[in-house]
Amino acid sequence: MSFPLLTVTAAVPAVGAILTAAVPAARRTAAKWLALLVSLATLVLAAVVFVRFEPGGERYQLTESHSWIKDFGVRYELGVDGIGVALIALTALLIPFIVLAGWHDADQEASSKRWRPTQGFFALILMVEAMVILSFEATDVFLFYVLFEAMLIPMYFLIGGFGDRAHAGSDENAAAQRSYAAVKFLLYNLVGGLIMLAAVIGLYVVAGNFSLTEIAEARANGTLDMATNTERLLFLGFFFAFAVKAPLWPLHTWLPNAMGEATAPVAVLITAVVDKVGTFAMLRFCLGLFPEASQWATPAIIVLALISIVYGALVAVGQRDIKRLVAYASISHFGFIILGIFAMTSQGQSGATLYMVNHGISTAALMLVAGFLISRRGSRLIADYGGVQKVAPVLAGTFLIGGLATLSLPGLAPFVSEFLVLVGTYARYPVAGVIATTGIVLAALYTLVLYQRTMTGPVKEEVRSLPDLRARELAVAVPLIAVLIFLGVFPKPLTDVVNPAVRHTMSDVQQTDPQPAIQTVEAAK
């Protein structure tokens, strides 16, 4: 038996979480270092996965398969394709920065000897990492479902238990809003998950097992025939859950609350890491299991994605709160990802996968730096800032680069993916491509206006004494920006891994790219 690399990659943060939680109350700093080391070890393992993965090889690699609950037809089945590899890399890359950025977020005064908030905070982050990585690896629908649901619990405690201390109202008010946000997050996702549960059971009744590969194979060679209506209902059950998680308009309303009330690193964890499970699952499970229903639903989903893009961007323009602004910007970006997936072209889907990675990194850069800013001034309101670039030029500079990445400036990573999504969409749905482009224009508006209002102009009195980025904060911001620039000019390592996987997905849905209308010179000959 070969070395279970995928299991180990997920098990390291899981075990690390338990160890971190067990650190004695007085050893707060030790817990932080332990969490950081564990997250770095996971990053190394993810890098090994990335290197060991052969883009030209089998569709699912590094596979593992063990019996788990025979009675439910459930197996512990793991395997990664290029899309999974890319997202595991993203997750493992971001967690060390999230840990580092949240270094002091849980330094609450212990109200009792046994209450260990710091240990809990980092343990929960690692637990989320473990579950997210495993969900990118699962090729068993049931196993995926279990993780999809179970990761809500640590997320819920992260949002509800460790709120942003920079809050306008009183402490009590802040606590109430925080628990409101946490409950809203959990209920939205739980309802989505439970509807998916009905579909998971339905899938079992129809297919008799949960193995993604087996079901897809049986569907391809015609041994498993689903009635059209059954397939559509099952598709809707799965898609609903993923659309809540992603989030897609009109199921998005939990995200601004959750991101606004959570600390900046947790907000990054939500939008850059956990939400990616939703879009990833659309590619892997919706398209993989229900190709015909996916095509049936495509027009409606494209309309919803376009609404997400434009609506998210418009609402972001009107925000007064920095974190909620980033949240609405993310909704707009998730619209792009979903648009790319359902454009059913290889550029669109490659672009969507790259978009998941790039959006993760760029949002992390923007949000974490914004978090540093907010923790200095103690306010999330844009109006409370002004002229920061004169006082803290490095902070302002990194914030600007994060912002420019968000608006997809050429040369930074998100440009590549956004361009691919638009090209891929335009090839099949020209009108949708045109409408989506307005999202870019609006992105420029909300990002630059945010920068202008907070960083430029006369220096406000309360801002005058703000210190610039410290060493720990630079250690967060600089590497993220470096990755953004690297992937902006040289996305090849990522596209090499992703493209073959996308070809497989395209063949799942039996789609080929539409031929360009204007033929090239060679073709004409």
Next chain:
Amino acid sequence: MSSMAVHSLWTTAAEPLDKIPAPHIEYTQLSPVLIVIGAAILGVLVEAFVPRKARYHSQLFLSVVALVAAFAAIVALAAGGYGSTKAQIAAMGAIAVDGPALFLQGTILLASVVAIFTFAERRLDPADHGHKVDSFAAEAAAVPGSDQEKAAVKAGFTTTEVFPLALFAIAGMLVFPAANDLLTLFVALEVFSLPLYLLCAVARRKRLMSQEAAVKYFLLGAFSSAFLLFGIALLYGYAGSVSYATIASVVDGTVGSVNPALADTMGNDALLLIGFAMILTGLLFKVGAVPFHMWTPDVYQGAPTPVTGFMAAATKVAAFGALLRLLYVVLPGLTWDWRPVMWGVAIVTMLGGAIVAITQTDIKRLLAYSSIAHAGFLLAGVIAATPSGISSVLFYLGAYSFVTIGAFAVVTLVRDAGGEATHLSKWAGLGRRSPLVAAVFAVFLLAFAGIPLTSGFSGKFAVFKAAADGGAGALVVVGVISSAIAAFFYIRVIVLMFFSEPKADGPTVAVPSALTTLTITAGVVVTLVLGFAPQYFLDLANQASVFVR
């Protein structure tokens, strides 16, 4: 006409008497029940003859030994093949010894052992007049607040009768799912119900509430027993027999002999349907299904919490066992008649329990409504009418009973000056004061909510899968919706415990003795094991899913 001839009009010559056949009792197969009944009787003798000081320890010892021995007997029987190949009807057709019976009896016994530990807990309340106190009144017969009660407390009296009472109830519960004729069913029902009525009435604190709960439970329980009994009479009229097998064959139309006395009524479908509906009413009352659930919140709230936990777990197991046997053994020929009715009951039970629970402010009432919702989920599995329906219900019952006993055991720990602090507002910030207790309770709540990796999820998945397989897909959708509603109030409690600031005059968490600790630990371990690796237990339930007829 001769006098002889006249006489023969109203008399006939007696046949020479056969020897009265001695009933044939299979002592080995019935040993689990006999052990528990024997221990209960011994317990009564202990009350009568053992000095007051030694009673608590001897009763606890006797109960635990008896329950463990009975469980060992079950394991031995199951290992001997009585659950599968050697399944048989024992005691002249009165009791079935088969897979479901042994599985349910084992579940009841295990749940009872851990429940008895909470009965025996004496560390939670501070000692009164130098005597350790448990959850039960010093002298149940004394009027609350009277001088007599004060004297009893001062003298350090304890109601150790609860142990034999519980044993009698357990014995009845063991027979209930195994009963193979309607009269045994009724007798078993009374044997476990009467001690439970008493147990509900003997709380140490809030005695009036406890007595009120007991009266309510008794009145409504007696009412439902009457329904059951009337139903039995009607079914007898229909089939000419109270034996499950005979009734089943009359329903199928395969019976030969007709009892001449009942020639007019036998085979009359009106009798069958009305009688069956009445029996169903009696059983649905015991499982706490809507619309026969009204007693549940009041009784759960008023009864001493250890009793509530015991009742919520073990009664449900026993009653669902009896319901399964009745529907699957007696009335398979009527599936098309009972399924629509049970569909309706399952739907209103799931939704009703979940919706009403949202408005509750008392933790015990909340758990009561949650138990109603869970009865609805179980009914969804019952309705499947397939072998996987049986096994999923068996598995769910096992999983659910440990979560329930564990959760109620945690409730006994959270206390203030007035005893248990059951009002939800008092639980605010518990997670900051006692992270461990709150975390354990959160595990139980997540299991109730059916979050993956807990036993609640495995069980729910099993019954929903069985229901979907059995063609009740719509029921699964309703179940999923009510799970979502139910999740809301479980999560509300978690929010309260972890995200609210503790109140200054909040309750304290009592440090329990090893007994309650053991109960709670068992609950957590079972919850997680059945969540992560349920396969072994699902296999067990599968093997046990064939009724003998």
